[in-house]
Amino acid sequence: MEFDFVIIGAGSAGCAVAKGLSDANVGTICVLEAGPTDAVPQVKVPFGLLYTMGSRRDWRFQSAAQASAGMRRMKVSRGRMIGGSSSINSMVWFRGRMDDYANWDLPGWDHVSVQDNFEEVEAAIQPQRLPDPHPISEAFGRTLGSNGLATPTPERESAGVFHTNMRHGRRWSAADAFLRPAQRSGNCEVLPGANVDRIAFEENRARTVVLTDGRKISARRGIVLSAGSIGSPAILMRSGVGPTGHLQEQGINVLCDARGVGQNLHDHPAVGVHHVGPNSGYGLTAKQMPAWMLSPIQWLLMRKGRMTSNFVEAGAFFRAAPVGPDGDDRPDVQTHFIPYMMGYRGKAITTGSGFFADVCVCRPVSRGRLTLSSKDPHDAPNIDLGVLSDPADLSVLVAGFKRLRTIIATAPFGDYQAPEAHPAEAVQTDDEIEDYVRNNCGTAYHPVGTLAMGVGSEPVAPDMKVKQVEGLWAADASVMPKITSANTNAPSMMIGHRAAKFICREIGRG
Numbered sequence: 001m002e003f004d005f006v007i008i009g010a011g012s013a014g015c016a017v018a019k020g021l022s023d024a025n026v027g028t029i030c031v032l033e034a035g036p037t038d039a040v041p042q043v044k045v046p047f048g049l050l051y052t053m054g055s056r057r058d059w060r061f062q063s064a065a066q067a068s069a070g071m072r073r074m075k076v077s078r079g080r081m082i083g084g085s086s087s088i089n090s091m092v093w094f095r096g097r098m099d100d101y102a103n104w105d106l107p108g109w110d111h112v113s114v115q116d117n118f119e120e121v122e123a124a125i126q127p128q129r130l131p132d133p134h135p136i137s138e139a140f141g142r143t144l145g146s147n148g149l150a151t152p153t154p155e156r157e158s159a160g161v162f163h164t165n166m167r168h169g170r171r172w173s174a175a176d177a178f179l180r181p182a183q184r185s186g187n188c189e190v191l192p193g194a195n196v197d198r199i200a201f202e203e204n205r206a207r208t209v210v211l212t213d214g215r216k217i218s219a220r221r222g223i224v225l226s227a228g229s230i231g232s233p234a235i236l237m238r239s240g241v242g243p244t245g246h247l248q249e250q251g252i253n254v255l256c257d258a259r260g261v262g263q264n265l266h267d268h269p270a271v272g273v274h275h276v277g278p279n280s281g282y283g284l285t286a287k288q289m290p291a292w293m294l295s296p297i298q299w300l301l302m303r304k305g306r307m308t309s310n311f312v313e314a315g316a317f318f319r320a321a322p323v324g325p326d327g328d329d330r331p332d333v334q335t336h337f338i339p340y341m342m343g344y345r346g347k348a349i350t351t352g353s354g355f356f357a358d359v360c361v362c363r364p365v366s367r368g369r370l371t372l373s374s375k376d377p378h379d380a381p382n383i384d385l386g387v388l389s390d391p392a393d394l395s396v397l398v399a400g401f402k403r404l405r406t407i408i409a410t411a412p413f414g415d416y417q418a419p420e421a422h423p424a425e426a427v428q429t430d431d432e433i434e435d436y437v438r439n440n441c442g443t444a445y446h447p448v449g450t451l452a453m454g455v456g457s458e459p460v461a462p463d464m465k466v467k468q469v470e471g472l473w474a475a476d477a478s479v480m481p482k483i484t485s486a487n488t489n490a491p492s493m494m495i496g497h498r499a500a501k502f503i504c505r506e507i508g509r510g
């Protein structure tokens with residue numbers, strides 16, 4: 001099979017690349033996706049994410065044991081289907097802070113340069129305020145002063161009900177917004193169940209994609225790697241582009257020594273508190289049974305009710321650490337507020353009603369790295385998230401945790417208020433909180449940075465071309481040199497949209 005362009009990965013960014021290339025009429029396009037279709041109710045119904053996480057539509061990766069976090073292995077959930085992680089995520093929509101982009105320190109990537117790309121993405125996505133939040137989520141949205149109907153913003157201290165990429169009460173993923181319209185244009189073919197092993201080069205030009213089942217798909221003009229922060233560096237290393245020593249250890253022929261591939265892995269570390277009370281948030285209680293039983297019908301008839309809940313209904317941004325010596329008073333933590341009783345004792349089914357809130361570090365400084373565990377594409381890579389490897393992140397989480405407790409204690413929850421059930425009295429002093437954070441933190445499922453763009457030794461150029469080779473671009477969350485201050489789905493789609501523009505310019509179609 002031969003196409004003009006082959007895109008690897010039908011996720012948040014890959015779908016946006018496909019739409020941009022299809023609109024520009026660059027020729028034939030093929031999108032390769034390892035996972036199955038997204039055409040199942042648990043993907044379309046927002047509440048269904050409870051069932052897709054941990055299912056065959058999730059890569060179900062685990063991190064390496066985290067040395068600074070109790071030697072625990074952490075879940076690294078990643079969408080494995082058409083739409084990628086935009087088909088499994090909580091749909092919370094944030095561009096990030098304006099200065100996040102200036103801080104990338106790349107030519108042509110300040111917030112003004114990316115604004116048009118965000119606007120075009122948002123015209124297709126139309127993010128909107130969550131349609132039917134739980135009253136306790138509305139109340140959490142009033143904790144840091146009135147924010148009206150606006151979403152909170154990482155630009156300043158604020159709380160509120162989140163805006164989401166949902167439409168008419170159902171998930172509106174990158175596949176809905178970009179891929180299916182591209183397919184309808186007739187020049188874009190999508191192959192689900194196409195698990196990519198590696199890219200084969202002619203001289204140093206990326207030419208053919210080799211699938212794990214032996215199929216080969218060739219690209220006349222270019223290949224775009226959009227397999228996400230875990231998949232893209234792994235594919236590139238299996239193709240012979242990566243740190244020489246590591247590739248040789250794995251028995252891979254080295255095409256070029258690219259030391260930055262797989263480095264700079266980071267995510268938002270997060271830790272939370274559980275509250276439980278008889279009249280609190282959603283949960284399995286006798287009183288709530290009739291509402292649960294009616295909710296599927298309510299969703300089918302009106303697209304309303306608890307089935308439209310994305311779980312992470314509201315949140316806040318606030319300053320946890322003292323103002324920096326340089327006067328830095330930017331919010332340094334984000335809170336995700338979930339109006340659900342969530343299990344914290346490791347049981348499969350949890351009864352009772354309650355709520356959960358976390359704090360996660362907006363701009364972590366810890367870094368990990370991704371390496372191959374073998375050259376066999378069926379073996380998951382080693383994902384060392386480097387969580388809390390820099391003590392600065394631990395300090396922010398400890399301070400954020402303390403302030404979150406105060407915010408919850410004084411929140412206008414009325415009858416929905418519930419006492420803290422976990423970690424509660426056992427964790428009070430700074431030392432106890434530090435210990436709790438180390439032994440209970442996870443991440444927000446926002447890994448980035450493993451194929452960072454840069455003008456130095458980074459593997460990807462600011463125009464998203466993979467350095468040292470021809471005909472290959474990287475376009476997904478892996479190219480972010482530093483994580484944005486909030487959730488990463490919108491920035492990933494913006495990156496995909498932008499990549500299509502850069503490719504068109506390169507081939508004289510821009």
Ligand SMILES: Cc1cc2nc3c(=O)[nH]c(=O)nc-3n(C[C@H](O)[C@H](O)[C@H](O)COP(=O)(O)OP(=O)(O)OC[C@H]3O[C@@H](n4cnc5c(N)ncnc54)[C@H](O)[C@@H]3O)c2cc1C
Pocket residue numbers: 008009010011012013014032033034035053077078079080081082083084085086088089090091092093094194195196197226227228229231232235312444445446447475476477478487488489490492
């Ligand atoms: C559970 C969860 C909740 C989240 N919640 C939010 C949220 O509420 N808001 C937010 O902004 N962000 C959220 N995120 C993060 C956000 O979804 C991601 O940052 C974003 O989707 C990343 O986009 P991407 O294009 O880089 O990768 P992805 O969207 O993950 O796409 C990569 C695609 O490549 C495919 N692929 C990988 N390897 C191969 C291979 N070898 N061959 C073929 N195909 C391959 C994958 O199956 C996938 O479809 C969440 C993520 C998760 C997992």
